[in-house]
Amino acid sequence: MEDKLYKKIADSHKPKETKLKNLIIAFVVGGLIGCFGEIIIEIMCSFFHKSRAQAQVFMSVFFIFIASLLTSLGFFDKLVNKCKCGLLIPITGFAHSMTSAALDYRKEGLIYGIGSNIFKLAGSVILYGVVSTWLFGMIRYFIGGVL
Amino acid sequence: MTFKYKNVYVEDTVTFAGPYEKKGPLKKYFDKTFNDLYFGADSFEKAEIKAIRDNLNLMFKKLGKKKDDIDLIIGSDLLNQISASTYGCEGYGNGFIGIYGACSSSVLGMIIASNFIEYNQISNAICLVSSHNMTSEKQFRNPTEYGAPKPRSATFTATGAASICLSSQKTDVRVECSTLGRIIDYGENNPNDMGRVMAPAAIDTLRKHFEETGRTPDYYDLILTGDLGEYGKEIVKDYMSIKYNYDLSKNYNDCGVMLYDLTKQKEVLAGGSGPVCSALVNYGYIYDQLKKKKLKRVLLVATGALFCPLLVYQKENINSIAHAISLEAI
CATH class of the missing domain: 3.40.47.40 (Stage V sporulation protein AD)
Structure with a gap:
């Protein structure tokens, strides 16, 4: 049922979201995580004499571990509330989505619980990540001619 | 009804x-x-x-x-x-x-x-x-x-x-009358704004209750909606007064707003929801006030969002429903 009066009244009582503030927080936090990642890579390269490719893998694993640990200890969702999407967009968000799903369904068992549900949120990221990688790979192959 | x-x-x-x-x-x-x-x-x-x-x-x-x-x-x-x-x-x-x-x-x-x-x-x-x-x-x-x-x-x-x-055994508080609500679809589909989804159902049931009993809002000491939250509550107040000329400004509140301290408990956002939200307020606080005779007549309008995530993903709206019951201290 359409009711213009209702829409008008309801719109007038809609709370204003602080979008700009959230955006700035997310930008700063996301940027800090990026900087921190770069520091880890530099340390791995300079002090442990790893190649840059190896150091990058180490950095990702480090962030995944930290995000999963904080999720399982119950801190991560509270941090997201403060830091907004700055924590969800980097790889920390991906790890968080998998760990939280696994935690939620652990009581239903290894197969029907964790196995079936761990990709509940991350499934979309993986599927469309793979599809877009393929798509852009093809574009690069045909237009750029680079193998 | x-x-x-x-x-x-x-x-x-x-x-x-x-x-x-x-x-x-x-x-x-x-x-x-x-x-x-x-x-x-x-x-x-x-x-x-x-x-x-x-x-x-x-x-x-x-x-x-x-x-x-x-x-x-x-x-x-x-x-x-x-x-x-x-x-x-x-x-x-x-x-x-x-x-x-x-x-x-x-x-x-x-x-x-x-x-x-x-x-x-x-x-x-x-x-x-x-x-x-x-x-x-x-x-x-x-x-x-x-x-x-x-x-x-x-x-x-x-x-x-x-x-x-x-x-059926006589006590200090009696159930005086009730009004059954119907399913309402106002084209709302945002699961993060349930107050807006459910307010039309509360409005419909309140209007029906007042029309069928011939009462006005001031007949009751307190009128409560279930879990509209602080924004849904304002919608009901405004809509009832503009469209039907029922003044709810004096004796109306929402259980979702009463259950928490909204200024301190930021995690609850607009207020409480869930079947137990209105029940905790009504069966706990309101029943106590009726027994002590601090309130005489109370109208409870519990609101429900008939929310099915599956159908919302299939682009359907969220329906809502509200039922009213009036309690009286003897």
């Missing part, structure tokens, strides 16, 4: 609340509160079942009755197949009805029980509702530990179990 009752009374109530509700202003009206969300069980679903069992145990203890002295138990919760109620109520009462009215169940159960009692089909009944913040997050939204930022219009599912015993 308004029914009047002559011999339906409230015998007693039992309210159990979770840790977030404990921090709210109504703490002293609850029979028992929990410090964590597990209640000593090993999963959230089992915690909800345990809360129901413990609640019924205390109710029978308070009433001084044996498990089969109660004719009917009406149970309701938010889990699929209303499983918390069906597991939790096992072994109690001579008959069981499981109902689903989402958050409107706290009043819907009372209406069904009152109709049975009024026509002497049964002599007493316990209406029980429960909800759990974590089980409903898991079922309707994201995994419980997943931290997705929510808009300020979102509501927070209350945790706890609450029951009320209605009977």
